[in-house]
Amino acid sequence: MTLTPHEVAVSQLEAGQAVTIERIRSLRFIKNNIIGNKTKKDLYIQLGIVSRLKDIVTTRDEKDPQLKTQAVIVLGSFAFGDEANILALTNSGVIGPLLDCLNPAGDPKLIEAAARTLNAIYASPKVSRQELFMGNHLNVLVQLLDTYSTSYRSNQEVIMLHTAELVASIFARCCETTDQQIQIAASGAIPLLMRLLVSGISKSQEAALGALAALVKDNSELAHHIANMRLETGERPAPYILRLACDKSPTMRLAAVTCLTYMNRAGVIQEHNSDIMLTVLPVLVKMLQLDGIVQETAPKVLAYLVWESESMQKAVCDMEAIPKLASIISHMGEEDNVYGIVGQKDKLKENSLLALAAISQIKEYCRRQVIEAKVLPHIVTAMSHPSVGVRAAACQCTRSLSRSVGSLRTSLVDAGIEAPLFQLLSDSDPGVLSSATATLCNIVLDVSPMKKSLMERGVVAKFVQMIGYGDNIVRLHAVWAIKNLVYEADSEVKETVMRQLGFHSLAALLNDAELDIQEQALNLVRNLACKRNQDIDLVFNGLGPGQLLSIIEDKLTWDDIRMLDHALYVLVNIATGTEYHRQSIMKRSGILRSVLGLMSHEAASIRVAAIWVIINLTWSEEDVAHGVHERVAILRSMGVEDRLHSLVTDSVPDVRERVKTALQHFVQDHQQYGHSGSPSVRHVGQDAYTSNEALGDSRMDTNTTVSGTGTSSHIA
Amino acid sequence: MIPSRVCHLYPGSRFQGEQTSGSHSYSVIVDIKHVDLNQSTLSGYLLIKNLTPDYPKLTTFFDAEIIGPEFSFLTKKWDATEETDEEHWTQFSSFEGVVNLRDMERDFKYDFNNRDVVFMRWKEHFLVPDHRIEGVQGASFAGFYYICYQKITGKIKGYYYHQSSEKFQKLELDHVTERSFGSYEFR
Numbered sequence: 082m083t084l085t086p087h088e089v090a091v092s093q094l095e096a097g098q099a100v101t102i103e104r105i106r107s108l109r110f111i112k113n114n115i116i117g118n119k120t121k122k123d124l125y126i127q128l129g130i131v132s133r134l135k136d137i138v139t140t141r142d143e144k145d146p147q148l149k150t151q152a153v154i155v156l157g158s159f160a161f162g163d164e165a166n167i168l169a170l171t172n173s174g175v176i177g178p179l180l181d182c183l184n185p186a187g188d189p190k191l192i193e194a195a196a197r198t199l200n201a202i203y204a205s206p207k208v209s210r211q212e213l214f215m216g217n218h219l220n221v222l223v224q225l226l227d228t229y230s231t232s233y234r235s236n237q238e239v240i241m242l243h244t245a246e247l248v249a250s251i252f253a254r255c256c257e258t259t260d261q262q263i264q265i266a267a268s269g270a271i272p273l274l275m276r277l278l279v280s281g282i283s284k285s286q287e288a289a290l291g292a293l294a295a296l297v298k299d300n301s302e303l304a305h306h307i308a309n310m311r312l313e314t315g316e317r318p319a320p321y322i323l324r325l326a327c328d329k330s331p332t333m334r335l336a337a338v339t340c341l342t343y344m345n346r347a348g349v350i351q352e353h354n355s356d357i358m359l360t361v362l363p364v365l366v367k368m369l370q371l372d373g374i375v376q377e378t379a380p381k382v383l384a385y386l387v388w389e390s391e392s393m394q395k396a397v398c399d400m401e402a403i404p405k406l407a408s409i410i411s412h413m414g415e416e417d418n419v420y421g422i423v424g425q426k427d428k429l430k431e432n433s434l435l436a437l438a439a440i441s442q443i444k445e446y447c448r449r450q451v452i453e454a455k456v457l458p459h460i461v462t463a464m465s466h467p468s469v470g471v472r473a474a475a476c477q478c479t480r481s482l483s484r485s486v487g488s489l490r491t492s493l494v495d496a497g498i499e500a501p502l503f504q505l506l507s508d509s510d511p512g513v514l515s516s517a518t519a520t521l522c523n524i525v526l527d528v529s530p531m532k533k534s535l536m537e538r539g540v541v542a543k544f545v546q547m548i549g550y551g552d553n554i555v556r557l558h559a560v561w562a563i564k565n566l567v568y569e570a571d572s573e574v575k576e577t578v579m580r581q582l583g584f585h586s587l588a589a590l591l592n593d594a595e596l597d598i599q600e601q602a603l604n605l606v607r608n609l610a611c612k613r614n615q616d617i618d619l620v621f622n623g624l625g626p627g628q629l630l631s632i633i634e635d636k637l638t639w640d641d642i643r644m645l646d647h648a649l650y651v652l653v654n655i656a657t658g659t660e661y662h663r664q665s666i667m668k669r670s671g672i673l674r675s676v677l678g679l680m681s682h683e684a685a686s687i688r689v690a691a692i693w694v695i696i697n698l699t700w701s702e703e704d705v706a707h708g709v710h711e712r713v714a715i716l717r718s719m720g721v722e723d724r725l726h727s728l729v730t731d732s733v734p735d736v737r738e739r740v741k742t743a744l745q746h747f748v749q750d751h752q753q754y755g756h757s758g759s760p761s762v763r764h765v766g767q768d769a770y771t772s773n774e775a776l777g778d779s780r781m782d783t784n785t786t787v788s789g790t791g792t793s794s795h796i797a
Numbered sequence: 798m799i800p801s802r803v804c805h806l807y808p809g810s811r812f813q814g815e816q817t818s819g820s821h822s823y824s825v826i827v828d829i830k831h832v833d834l835n836q837s838t839l840s841g842y843l844l845i846k847n848l849t850p851d852y853p854k855l856t857t858f859f860d861a862e863i864i865g866p867e868f869s870f871l872t873k874k875w876d877a878t879e880e881t882d883e884e885h886w887t888q889f890s891s892f893e894g895v896v897n898l899r900d901m902e903r904d905f906k907y908d909f910n911n912r913d914v915v916f917m918r919w920k921e922h923f924l925v926p927d928h929r930i931e932g933v934q935g936a937s938f939a940g941f942y943y944i945c946y947q948k949i950t951g952k953i954k955g956y957y958y959h960q961s962s963e964k965f966q967k968l969e970l971d972h973v974t975e976r977s978f979g980s981y982e983f984r
Binding site (some may be wrong): 084391443444445480483484486487490494495520522523526528530558561562564565567568569586604607608610611612646647650653654657686692696697700734735738 | 840980
């Protein structure tokens with residue numbers, strides 16, 4: 082039995098086993114063996130090479146940097162292109178020793194090799210960035226960016242420039258949190274990156290763009306700072322980068338449009354909005370037909386650029402981006418995941434799905450193009466993809482597409498999204514779960530034929546479970562979905578839902594710490610109490626009139642249009658119920674005062690809603706005319722009629738029409754009862770009203786129909 | 798995504814009336830399902846009774862192009878020519894005071910938000926509940942309606958147009974008063 086040459090090579094790396102020259106020779110032997118050979122790399126890692134290499138890199142012996150440099154290069158070779166190997170390296174703690182190699186006083190070749198290896202390691206998002214921000218490392222890295230400040234021999238010039246590019250690339254990869262962005266900016270890197278940007282050397286420029294893009298992403302403060310700097314030429318960065326967006330090199334174009342996209346989304350280059358539309362968008366769309374990393378990244382940038390922007394979505398749709406994306410997704414088999422690193426084909430699919438989702442977010446016109454591109458079956462298949470990112474992105478697509486009554490009734494049913502979507506409610510990934518629940522908000526609407534079968538599958542129980550255990554976004558979506566599900570639903574569905582959710586939970590949601598959740602819960606109450614007396618009773622008895630009306634009374638004092646809108650419409654809906662329901666509202670002077678105040682709210686929609694409350698409270702139904710007269714008298718005494726008169730000339734037609742209807746009720750009352758109810762005759766003040774309230778209370782206890790005459794005389 | 802509303806055009810709103818074709822008239826109910834004024838669109842169901850013996854009730858899904866910043870008076874599709882547009886729009890008495898035809902040809906942008914009258918085109922797409930059914934004996938929804946809605950009165954008038962159908966079949970609808978209002982939102 083004998084040792085393989087590989088084992089020999091590894092054993093020779095150990096200090097004291099061989100003279101330096103032999104050790105370097107072994108490193109070269111290993112390097113040549115493993116280049117592009119995953120099997121050999123795995124073999125060497127099993128032979129324990131990583132800790133040997135780490136030992137060499139850690140030695141303080143600086144006599145001959147060659148040994149160290151070779152060891153660093155071999156580490157880089159392991160790191161390149163394989164995430165499992167990267168993690169094998171970082172688990173052995175190589176990052177610290179590699180960062181120590183960057184000392185600017187050291188050998189330039191060693192520095193460059195260390196920067197290259199670190200850059201390869203940081204390609205994996207799973208690697209911790211923490212060490213880079215510790216000690217003096219960040220300052221050292223910034224010094225390496227400064228290629229002009231030291232005098233160097235010209236043969237070293239290239240090495241130092243490469244080093245600067247690698248450092249810029251490391252910064253781009255270690256700039257994922259706001260905190261990291263701020264630290265890198267504070268280290269003085271930005272002016273040096275600007276200098277690299279205008280160096281005229283393509284690779285350097287690309288690297289600078291990458292770092293600048295990472296610094297401005299989702300950071301409007303830094304974006305503003307950078308957009309307003311001056312380059313050496315006196316020019317601002319944006320127009321310069323716009324020229325790079327038309328460079329002949331695809332990777333340069335990608336770097337430039339990515340940087341511009343982030344600046345645009347941060348809102349700091351508004352003067353270039355048309356350039357973004359006319360230059361950046363078409364460049365990105367053309368990239369969809371390239372290959373490799375450019376094709377893979379472009380859809381993600383595109384998605385980011387058009388997100389929530391209607392005009393961008395329309396523009397990119399008109400550039401025929403949808404058929405191109407659809408073709409990428411459709412022509413990608415499941416077996417295509419051949420690249421070892423982080424599933425590159427998966428990334429292309431994920432990013433393309435994200436782009437489709439973004440483009441079809443708002444406009445029906447864009448959604449129709451997605452449907453017509455016949456990509457929906459592939460989207461549905463992708464909802465069960467092994468990659469979490471692909472599943473989430475596919476779900477995001479169905480979410481955008483489901484924002485359409487037409488699609489809900491047709492293509493989404495035909496594509497069979499229901500079963501895979503329901504399956505995703507059990508997904509272990511919170512992102513997928515949140516996205517699936519958001520889509521379900523649309524799928525459980527009354528116009529969706531899938532609503533019924535989803536209920537049979539037990540979707541309500543799932544929602545209830547999520548409200549109990551999910552994170553805040555998932556909880557929000559779950560309450561939202563229940564609200565949509567009971568919209569226009571029959572009484573039986575409402576009762577089923579409330580049996581599962583429980584009024585105790587509903588009450589808690591109405592006072593949730595998250596305001597968005599409160600709003601959805603209030604909207605749910607509005608939908609529950611809609612249409613039938615039976616439905617109003619469900620809520621009234623479930624929450625108890627006291628609790629329900631106290632919640633409404635509180636919400637009516639908020640300075641939040643959506644909350645006010647729902648609170649008012651809860652009253653509107655309750656006031657269509659029985660005398661008991663209307664009297665319960667009338668007993669709450671706080672509520673009535675708020676409604677009166679909201680009749681003059683600055684938002685027309687709130688004025689309309691408040692007037693609707695008055696209309697329904699004064700609606701005449703033959704058999705209970707006395708109750709109406711009593712309510713008219715009370716409202717009149719509070720000044721409601723006067724307020725209505727002041728709104729007759731409201732600038733909004735909808736308000737004017739509702740005012741007309743409401744005033745008719747007051748006029749009818751005049752005609753029927755003469756002026757006996759007019760406050761101008763009797764000057765009824767708050768005191769009289771209060772005593773009426775007390776009377777109302779005693780009546781509510783016996784729960785009998787209100788007798789109008791007694792009350793009228795009491796007011797008098 | 799909250800649906801928008803303007804007067805009687807809101808999700809859940811119902812209109813009732815009839816469609817007249819020659820001496821026949823059919824009872825019609827229109828339910829508005831979604832309104833998106835930003836996109837100048839709305840959609841809903843159109844139910845027509847006793848149009849054919851096989852279907853005592855026939856419901857279609859339609860969507861609307863609201864004439865305004867997004868859609869012009871000129872249809873430019875669905876077999877409608879400028880002449881067809883002109884002869885249909887001018888059926889509405891409220892059209893005259895609003896725009897002249899020369900404006901229409903210059904692609905004038907009608908401001909439906911600040912006018913009392915809203916003009917639309919309603920295009921039916923498929924049957925409800927089963928969208929897969931194609932072709933109903935004795936009925937067709939291949940054409941579209943020219944629609945005129947008045948905000949103050951809540952009345953809708955319309956004319957059906959299809960190359961091979963009887964001309965000027967008239968739709969007349971009134972808003973059905975509803976006093977309770979739910980609300981949904983796409984997510």
